[in-house]
Amino acid sequence: MIIAERKPIAEITRALAPYKNVLVAGCGTCVAVCWAGGEKEVGVLASQLRLARGAEGSQISIMETTVERQCEKEMVTDLKDRMAEVDAVLSLACGAGVQTMAEIFDDKPVFPAVNTTFIGRPEREGMWVEMCGACGDCYLDRTGGVCPVVRCAKGLMNGPCGGTRKGGKCEIDPDKDCAWVLIYRRLEKQNRLDLMREYCAPKNFRAVKRPGRVQAGKA
Amino acid sequence: MSMKGTIVAFCCQHSGYPAADLAGKLGLGSPEALRIIRVPCAGRVDVIHMLRAFEKGASAVAVLGCEEGACHHITGNTRAKERVEQCSMLLKEIGIDGRRVVMFRLSPNAPRKFVDVTNEIEMAAESQGRQDDNR
Numbered sequence: 335m336i337i338a339e340r341k342p343i344a345e346i347t348r349a350l351a352p353y354k355n356v357l358v359a360g361c362g363t364c365v366a367v368c369w370a371g372g373e374k375e376v377g378v379l380a381s382q383l384r385l386a387r388g389a390e391g392s393q394i395s396i397m398e399t400t401v402e403r404q405c406e407k408e409m410v411t412d413l414k415d416r417m418a419e420v421d422a423v424l425s426l427a428c429g430a431g432v433q434t435m436a437e438i439f440d441d442k443p444v445f446p447a448v449n450t451t452f453i454g455r456p457e458r459e460g461m462w463v464e465m466c467g468a469c470g471d472c473y474l475d476r477t478g479g480v481c482p483v484v485r486c487a488k489g490l491m492n493g494p495c496g497g498t499r500k501g502g503k504c505e506i507d508p509d510k511d512c513a514w515v516l517i518y519r520r521l522e523k524q525n526r527l528d529l530m531r532e533y534c535a536p537k538n539f540r541a542v543k544r545p546g547r548v549q550a551g552k553a
Numbered sequence: 554m555s556m557k558g559t560i561v562a563f564c565c566q567h568s569g570y571p572a573a574d575l576a577g578k579l580g581l582g583s584p585e586a587l588r589i590i591r592v593p594c595a596g597r598v599d600v601i602h603m604l605r606a607f608e609k610g611a612s613a614v615a616v617l618g619c620e621e622g623a624c625h626h627i628t629g630n631t632r633a634k635e636r637v638e639q640c641s642m643l644l645k646e647i648g649i650d651g652r653r654v655v656m657f658r659l660s661p662n663a664p665r666k667f668v669d670v671t672n673e674i675e676m677a678a679e680s681q682g683r684q685d686d687n688r
Contacts, residue, residue: 343646374601378643381604386647388608 335364335455336428337462338371338448340379346424347386349445353422354393358383358447359413359435360400361427368462370448371426373400379426379447404431410438417442452484470542476529478520483537485513491534493517557610559588560674562617563602565595567625569617571661581668584675586612595619595656596629603640603654613678614640614654617670621658630658650681 350356358380366372380396387394397416401409404427417423422443425432428450436444452464467484474481483489487506493514497505502515521527564570570591576583588611592598595618603614616637618630634656641651655677657670 347647374599377601378604381601381608382643382647384608385604385644385649389648 335367335453336430336450337368337452337454337464338365338428338450340370340375340426340448341446343382343386346379346445346447347383350383350394350422350424353443355395355397355420355422356383357397357399357413357416357420357423359404359423359425359427360398361404361425361431362400362402363404365426365428365431365448366400367456369460371428375426376400379424401427401431404428405434407434407438410434413439468542468546469537469539470546471538473534476532476534477517478524478526478529480513480516480520482513482517485511485516489537490514491537556588556606559586559611560584560613560615560671560678561588561590561603561606561611562615562671562674563590563592563595563598565618565625565629566591566593568619568623568659568661569595569657569667572617572659572663572667575662576664576667579664581664583668583671586675586678587671594624594626594629595633596624596626596631598633598636600636600640600643603637604643607644607649607653612653612682613674615671615674616654616656617667618656618658620660623660652677653681 358376360366360371360373360376362372369375376398380398383394383396397420399413399416401413403409404425417439420442422445423435423439424445424447425435426447427435432444432446453466453468454462454464457463464484466481469483482491482493486493487504487510488495494512498512498515499505499508502512504510504512518530521529562569564573573589595616598616606614616633618633619625621630624630637654637656640654644653645651655674659666659670
């Protein structure tokens, strides 16, 4: 899923300073799971904004809402009635959600309240780690299901680099596992170690043209 | 309902609330500004509940839960502590003294501790209020 982190409150309050009627819009999908932009986070952020304005001696009227998927135009369009009452929108969705909101309601300024960081998975309660770089040229089949593009600190396609620490840790970050040690062990378990000797050509960064586009049914 | 200047105490029905009840029965007295909200467990109190109390004008918020290892719902008091810490951090972020939200652990048969704790919160809130006024 897409992982995001809430922006510093100072950045958010600065962006909203000129506005008095704001819609704080969360997203009920990825950012809700990573505790950055779901219904609960909308309530907390709205409360913080009201308290901050109160402490300054001014007021802010905040409408709170959470769209199930803010990256879908149909779901965002449902907010049309509420838009007439607000001057600006603070979106807690990922970059795709913020842009959808900004496109549908293009007469209102839409501010992001989170920084979209990566595609990842939960590692333990409250911690998410990057798993996929969305490079568009997946070769997890050759690396035992471990992605060196994002899990190797150097993004090496032919590893390991030689700097692996004792215990299979990365030389750059001793708290992280060396991706190539993980790959080796996984392939060893599958009796496919011969793949370690296969040269992997440099990454094809043209596999995904920016902006990316995928049409279902067309291979 | 305005809560201006009040101290909102979320009291667990297995510890803080019986202690408050006992303090009342014994006529030990408690701060005039105290407003007690009975909750099934301290772990039921979420960050948003504490923030809303401040929004309504509370000068301090306290969560009174069970002693360590004695939570009726096993981990409710631990969760409450973490949420109080998170709320404190959120208040600090917006320039409000994070010490305005506190967590205390006490047993149900400790009415005197309840009175001491709530008086302590009141004194701290008054002192923080004076500091804010001087800014």
